[in-house]
Amino acid sequence: MKTRSTLRTLTLSTLTLGVLAFNSPAAMADWVLKFAHPHPTEDSEHLAAEHFAKQVEERTHGEVKVRIFPNGQLGSDQAMISGVQAGTIDIALSGNPYFSGMVGELGVLDLPFLFDNAGQAHKVLDSTTGRQLLDMFDAKGIKGLAFWEVGFRNLTNSRHAVHTAADIKGLKLRTTPNPAHLKAFTALGANPVPMPFAELFTSLETGTVDGQENPVTLIRSAKLYEVQKYLSLTAHAYTAAPVIMNKAKFDSLPKDYQDIVMDEALKAAAFQRDLNAKNENKDLAFLQEQGMEVVSDPDRDSMRKVVEKPVRDWFVEKYGSQWLDAIEQAKQAAGQ
Template sequence: MITNTQPLKALLIAAASAAALSFSQVSLAEWKLTFAHAHPVEDSQHLAAERFAERVAERTSGEVTVRIFPSGQLGDDPGMIAGVRGGTIDIELSGNPYFSGLVGELNVLDLPFLFEDADQAYRVLDGSVGQDLLGRMADKGIKGLAFWEIGFRNLTNSRRPVEDAADIKGLKLRTTPNPAHIAAFKALGANPTPMPFAELFTSLETRTVDGQENPVTLIRSAKLHEVQEHLSLTAHAYTAAPLIMNKARFDSLPAEFQQVLEQEALAAARYQRELNNSRMADDLAFLKAQGVKVVEQPDRASMRAIAEQPVRANFIDKHGRELLDAVERAK
């Protein structure tokens, strides 16, 4: 008996084609990633995020796309980190101080006067110590992709020039919620007041707080010069910024796309650092031109003598010496 198989073959081919199309559409929908951060679009974080998104799309032929939500559109820093853990946000960037409540050992990076220059910080962050720290977030549902940066923190306020440690005493300063930052300013006699970055400008404008501490580039991009009269280049602490992703989401991607995300996260970190370094002089000149009074060479030694050892001792009491020693060796 002869059977005509052509209609059956056509039906099977059509069904296979429909299934493939359906799978492709689902896959593409799954690989549209959200990326949230708190900084303004003028800031290097956003510019680096755009570079990251462009490169990821290019290297995956558009199969992985990244949509960026800047300026705290998806919440403040703690809220965005919670969003990543809960799966409502795919990728997020916040300063390291916001992660120390999840992984206490990350607080080592925020110790005052830990790094003398950016190169020391980059060697630690991009090396085995940095990879170890990123990996410690895994059991919190977080995949650490790379360390971007906030940068070296400098002190601004609306009351007086800060020439030495004594001038910090009595100032009400917005800080991050990081234990090292809070302890350092308490030791210096200030009144540290933790709050989200999104609330900072209004709090300075209304004099809820006298001042704050952030890198020069962010002071400019966030327009803090409009509500602060004095800037002191204290460089009292360096702040890294972990770029994180929901771990389950990361694990769901094909291995080759996971590799692209990790590689481009590190490449964008280096791009952002270059932006910050290249913009520093111009940003400082801009702030001066806006009338900000700048103390370029404050007595950092007087601040270090008060804040460094007590904060380190507190970290060692909680977490031991091993990690701090590894940072010192890696520098």
């Protein structure tokens, strides 16, 4: 039989646990947002996501909390995008090529040799044209927050060094499912194999594919140097990374909190781009130290001649010339 003292102790303990639970960060937050992305925790995308989460929580006084799920924990790129659309995931970050099936016009950003340098790409993505592209998500139940980046794609493989377009012929290369990427590598005589990023390391390790194409920073953070011997700095395409949010969840936030989320997504884009720029040379040196053979000045013109015009012509035939024209105008304005 419990004594009155024992009952009083149990009651106080229960109340104390209730207060502690109520005062936990998750309980105190009015909105807890799940943020999913496919890359390792060492990658700039994850570091930028942490920066974004910290700033949003601070500026909303803890009422909006962001929980990050890196490294494909919530599924492949396509699964995460579908999750945002369905509302099972609140925010996701993925490479632009994975959105081409949803908003085909975004494929303009994936055209080979579209941008001359990162600064030019950033100016275009942050321009009115970039915002118009992000706003096309609205019709899909998604809010486009900002463009972060994957970066300029460089070619790696385990068979031989790539100096010219001819060296690409016959290579079995993992690519994204984006039609522009597939058409470009097919034109170069390669065998492109689209697959999720999460499957890439194992596919390289087992020889399912010979190589892949990604920025230097991601080649390091994903430890692809462990299964790839040759790196050629082709910079054949730039890949943006839209940060998207379930539109119903975004609309449920108070207007001032919507503004904070949008503002911090843009600031995190600048944060992430700066990290990539600072780390690129250091990451390249690291890859060389691990034994990768680097072709620092491949014949990019030989590649451009094969892929630039036919892939652009394909895009214009399918979606019209207005988006490509708008980007060219934005590029010219960025150079002024």
